Each structure stands twice: as structure tokens, then as C-alpha cells.
Amino acid sequence: MAKSEDLTEGVNFEIIFVGRSNVGKSSLIREVTGQRVKVGKRPGVTLKPTQIRFSDLLLTDMPGFGFMSGIKERKQDIVKDQIVRYIEKGAGRIRMAVMVVDGPVFVEVVDRWESRNEVPIDIEMYDFLKELDIDTVVAVNKMDKVKEEEQNTVLDDIANKLGMLPPWRQWIDIIAPISAKQGKIKPLNSIIRQRLHSEKRDDLYKYF
Numbered sequence: 001m002a003k004s005e006d007l008t009e010g011v012n013f014e015i016i017f018v019g020r021s022n023v024g025k026s027s028l029i030r031e032v033t034g035q036r037v038k039v040g041k042r043p044g045v046t047l048k049p050t051q052i053r054f055s056d057l058l059l060t061d062m063p064g065f066g067f068m069s070g071i072k073e074r075k076q077d078i079v080k081d082q083i084v085r086y087i088e089k090g091a092g093r094i095r096m097a098v099m100v101v102d103g104p105v106f107v108e109v110v111d112r113w114e115s116r117n118e119v120p121i122d123i124e125m126y127d128f129l130k131e132l133d134i135d136t137v138v139a140v141n142k143m144d145k146v147k148e149e150e151q152n153t154v155l156d157d158i159a160n161k162l163g164m165l166p167p168w169r170q171w172i173d174i175i176a177p178i179s180a181k182q183g184k185i186k187p188l189n190s191i192i193r194q195r196l197h198s199e200k201r202d203d204l205y206k207y208f
Helices: 025-033 073-089 106-115 121-131 148-161 186-198 202-207
Strands: 013-019 050-054 057-061 094-102 136-141 175-177
Touching (some): 013 073, 013 121, 025 186, 094 121, 106 121, 121 136, 136 186
Parallel strands (some): 094 136
């Protein structure tokens, strides 16, 4: 695959997918585009951005951050720094970020970090994207693993952790409950199309 810098030339609309290792980013991009992207067999094995280019649209699957199986902590820090630098450098080109989270465990993981008086890396990334004024959507993946009667509570708690006042349904242009493996990604596709329309880029609809 071509190096990421080769594919950014002439791009006017980039969508980046970010998230912890093993939240299903690569599976989601494959579902969104119908294009197969390289998926790691273990969490955290993807260390460089993987990209798909359509016309002047670029979709970038960023390396997973957080726990990386078999990857030394120093290397994990380097990967995190690479993600931050890529986003800062491309902020003018990146029109949208999709932060993918693991719906069933997101709140539990955030609570664990907060109990140690540490800022959870997911929250740190979300705030970082917002500080750069990058339009950020939260794709809450693996919702098929949450009982139907508990889904609204789970989504309310996720919204709350990200600084959005529940109920989550007032944020349906930001929060997209999905199940990538089951192909249930309509809420995310609808949000992406909304953004494309607002940017007068209906010509890119055909890629979603």
C-alpha cells in the first residue's frame, strides 16, 4: 500500500477514523465503503494509517491507541504521538473525524481511568479533535452486544462522559449507535451524508 503522504495530495475532503485498539475501526471502514482494508489479527498491530482514496475524498484508518498486544509502552507512546502529529498537520484537510468506541465497555473503561485520577485516552482524543475544530462524530460500535432495553441507558452514559447532556437522542447528529460486524451502520452513514450535503459535496454520496 502507498505511503499515507502519497495519497493526501489533491485531497479536499478527508474523513479520519480514530479509536482505541480493537473497537472495530477497520471493520467499520470496510462496511462503510465496501473496500477491504488490512485488519490486524491482534489489538494494536496496525501502527501506520491505512487509507482509501476516492476522487478527492480520503478515508484514513488511524492506528488504534491505548492497549496494544505485544507492543512495548514506548512504542505505544510513539504511535500516539504520530496520530496527534498527523491530525495537527492535516487539520485543514480533515473535514470530519469518526471516533469509534466500544459501546458495551466504554463507560467502564473511562471510569477505571478516572478512578486513578487520569484523563481517559478516549476523552483526551475527543477533546483534542474538538480543540482543533474538527467536526467529530462518535460511532458507538458493538451495540448488538447490549440488550435492547439497556441501549438508551448505555448511550446516555456515553454522551454524559463526553460532555453531552443526556438524553443521547438530542445528539443524533453526533452519536451514531452501530454494529459494524452485523452491517448495521445506517445511523453513521446518515450523519456522513448530512455533513457532505452541508459542505455541498453531494457528489461524494456514491461512496457511502
